[in-house]
Amino acid sequence: MMNSVLKVENLSISFGGLKAVDDLSFEIGDKMIYGLIGPNGAGKTTVFNCITKFYTPNSGKVTFKTNTGEQINLLEHSVHQIINYGLARTFQNVELINDLSIIDNLLIGAHSQYKTSALQQAFLTPRARREEKEHRGRAMDILNQLGLADKANEIAGSQPYGVLKNVELARTLMSRPKLIIIDEPAAGLNETETEALAEMIKKIRDYYHCAVLMVEHDMGLVMSTCERICAINFGKKLAEGTPDEIKQNKEVQEAYLGKDDDDAEN
Amino acid sequence: MSILNKKQIQYIIFGVIAVLLPILTQAKGSTITLLASIGITAIATLGFNVLLGFSGQISLGHGAFMGLGAYISAYFVSQMELPFFLSLALAAIIPFLVGFILGLIALRLEGHYLAIATLGFAVVIEEIFAELSEFTGGWSGTKTTYPIIFGHKFDKLSVYILIIIILVILMILTYNFMKSATGRALVAMKKSEHAAQAMGVSLFKYKLLAFSISTMYAGIAGSLYIHFFRFAEPKLWGITLSLDLLAAAVIGGLGTIGGAVVGVAFLKVLPTVLQMLPVFGDFDGLAFVLTGVAIVVFVMFYPRGLINIPNDLYHKFFKRKRAENEEVKA
Numbered sequence: 237m238m239n240s241v242l243k244v245e246n247l248s249i250s251f252g253g254l255k256a257v258d259d260l261s262f263e264i265g266d267k268m269i270y271g272l273i274g275p276n277g278a279g280k281t282t283v284f285n286c287i288t289k290f291y292t293p294n295s296g297k298v299t300f301k302t303n304t305g306e307q308i309n310l311l312e313h314s315v316h317q318i319i320n321y322g323l324a325r326t327f328q329n330v331e332l333i334n335d336l337s338i339i340d341n342l343l344i345g346a347h348s349q350y351k352t353s354a355l356q357q358a359f360l361t362p363r364a365r366r367e368e369k370e371h372r373g374r375a376m377d378i379l380n381q382l383g384l385a386d387k388a389n390e391i392a393g394s395q396p397y398g399v400l401k402n403v404e405l406a407r408t409l410m411s412r413p414k415l416i417i418i419d420e421p422a423a424g425l426n427e428t429e430t431e432a433l434a435e436m437i438k439k440i441r442d443y444y445h446c447a448v449l450m451v452e453h454d455m456g457l458v459m460s461t462c463e464r465i466c467a468i469n470f471g472k473k474l475a476e477g478t479p480d481e482i483k484q485n486k487e488v489q490e491a492y493l494g495k496d497d498d499d500a501e502n
Numbered sequence: 503m504s505i506l507n508k509k510q511i512q513y514i515i516f517g518v519i520a521v522l523l524p525i526l527t528q529a530k531g532s533t534i535t536l537l538a539s540i541g542i543t544a545i546a547t548l549g550f551n552v553l554l555g556f557s558g559q560i561s562l563g564h565g566a567f568m569g570l571g572a573y574i575s576a577y578f579v580s581q582m583e584l585p586f587f588l589s590l591a592l593a594a595i596i597p598f599l600v601g602f603i604l605g606l607i608a609l610r611l612e613g614h615y616l617a618i619a620t621l622g623f624a625v626v627i628e629e630i631f632a633e634l635s636e637f638t639g640g641w642s643g644t645k646t647t648y649p650i651i652f653g654h655k656f657d658k659l660s661v662y663i664l665i666i667i668i669l670v671i672l673m674i675l676t677y678n679f680m681k682s683a684t685g686r687a688l689v690a691m692k693k694s695e696h697a698a699q700a701m702g703v704s705l706f707k708y709k710l711l712a713f714s715i716s717t718m719y720a721g722i723a724g725s726l727y728i729h730f731f732r733f734a735e736p737k738l739w740g741i742t743l744s745l746d747l748l749a750a751a752v753i754g755g756l757g758t759i760g761g762a763v764v765g766v767a768f769l770k771v772l773p774t775v776l777q778m779l780p781v782f783g784d785f786d787g788l789a790f791v792l793t794g795v796a797i798v799v800f801v802m803f804y805p806r807g808l809i810n811i812p813n814d815l816y817h818k819f820f821k822r823k824r825a826e827n828e829e830v831k832a
Contacts, residue, residue: 288700290696290699290700314704315699315700316698316699316702316703316704316705317702318700318702319700319701319702320702324700324701325700327696327697327700331694331696331697331700332694332697333689333690333693333694333697334693335689335693336686336689340686343683343686344686344687344690344697344698344701345701346683347683347686347687347690347701347702347703348701348702350683352683354679354682354684354711357678357679357682357683357684357685358675358676358678358679358682359675359678360678364682367683368682368683371683407701411701411702
C-alpha cells in the first residue's frame, strides 16, 4: 500500500444513459506526477470534474489526504470547499479573469487562505493589510519562481495564451496545494512551449512538494514528465503503469494510436 | 503627484469640491436640492454597482429598499425620538437583513431569479407602504424634520454636506472592499463562475453578500432622502426609481466607484437641461424616454460608461502606441 494523496475507487458517472466514466479506479502517490490519457471523448475531463466536484458522480469514492494528513472523501464536500483541503485545478480553456492584472489573478487563487472578514478588509484594519501584503509577497515569489515576475502587473487579457496557461498554474500554487490537477496543459502550445511546460511542471513538483495529476493528449509531454500513467477509453481503465509499460501495452496502442501501429497521435 | 493618484485621496478631493461648490457660488436652494438628490441617489447606485458591476447580479427592486430605509429612519426619529445616527444605522441594518433573507430565498436558484424576486418584492412592499399607514402615513405620505445631531439642528446646506461626507466615506470603503480578497472573489464570480468555485469561492455566499450590501446602501440613501426632503410617499419607491439606479450604474460605468456619481449626475441633470430647451421642454416624460435611449446606447456602443471616456480619449490621442499594440493583439 503506497502512501497516496488521491485514491479514486470505482468512480462512475453517466449522462442520459451514456457511461462517461465506468468503474474507474486509480491512485496517486505523494509528490507524484501522474498522467491520465486516452483518446478524444474517453472521459478524462469528466474524471477531473468528478474529483473536483463540478460533477457529482453516480457512484464511487474519492479519498484525498488533506494538508493536515486527514483522509477525506471529496465527494462529500461541495465544489468550493475542495481547494481548502489542498486540491487545486486548472481548466482546459484557461479560466482567468481577463480584466484583472496577473498578480490579482494569483491573489484570487489565494482566496481560501484569507482569514479576515469583508468588513475588516473594507476598513483596512492592520490585520487585513498584513494579510494582503503576505499573500502579495507569496504571489510575487511564485511569479519569480516561474519566470513571470516581469508580467505581474500586466492585464491578463492582454497576454498570449502560453503565458496565461502558466499564470493559471501559478494561481493553483497560491492555495498551497498538495495536489494540482491540470487539464490539457499542452493544448494550444507549440513544441518549444510544451518542452518548457514539462520543465515547469517538474520544477513545481520539486519546489512546492505537491503531486500533479494531468490529463493530456500530447504523448511527448506525458511520457517525459509523468512517473505513472493511467490510460482510459470509453470511461474504462485500459492500463496503468510506468510510461514504458504504457507504451508497450497492446490495448493502449490500439485504442490510442490506432490499430495499425502507425504514428498518428491524437 | 503620487498621493493624488491614490483613489481614496481623489474621492476626498471630490467631496471637498462638492461641498465648496454651492457654498462659494452661494447656490440657490433648488441647486442644492439637485446636488443633494444626486448625492443620495449616488449612494444607492454605489451599492447597486457592488451588486451588478462587481458580482454580476441584477435587482429590479432597489427602490423599495430605499423606501424601507426612509420609513425606518423617519419612524425612529419622529415616533421613537431616537438620535439621528442611530436611526441611520437602523435604516442600514434592517434593509441589510431584509435583503439577506430575500437573497437566501432567491439566490438558491441559478439564473435571473434575483431580478424577478426583487421585482416582486418591490410590488408587494409598495402596497405594504401604502397600507401600513401608522408606520408610513399611507398614500398621503409621511413627514419628518431635518436631523438634529448632538443637539445641533441641521439646515438644508448642512444636510447636504452630511450627505456628501457619507457618500465619500462609502466611496472609500467600497473602493477598499473591491480591492480586497472579497472584492476579487466577486469579480471572479462575475467573469467565471467555474474559476471562482475552483478557487474556493462559494457562489451562494458571495452573491448573498453582494446583494445584502447593496440593499444596505439603498437603506442609507433612503434615510438621507427623507431627512433632506422631509417627506416621502409610497409611489416614490417604485420601479421608476429602481430602473433609474440600474440606468445610472450602466451609464456611469459598471464596476467603477466614480461611475455611480457620474451616472446619477447625468440622469439628474438631463431633465433640467431639457426643460431649458425651447421645444423639448414641453414634452412631458422626455427625460424618462431619453434615459432608456441612453441605456441602450451605452450598453451597445460604450459599455465602459461615462467615467471611462476621459481616460479612453487620453489613451486614444496621447498614447497611440498602446492602442496600436492592442489592435495587433486583437
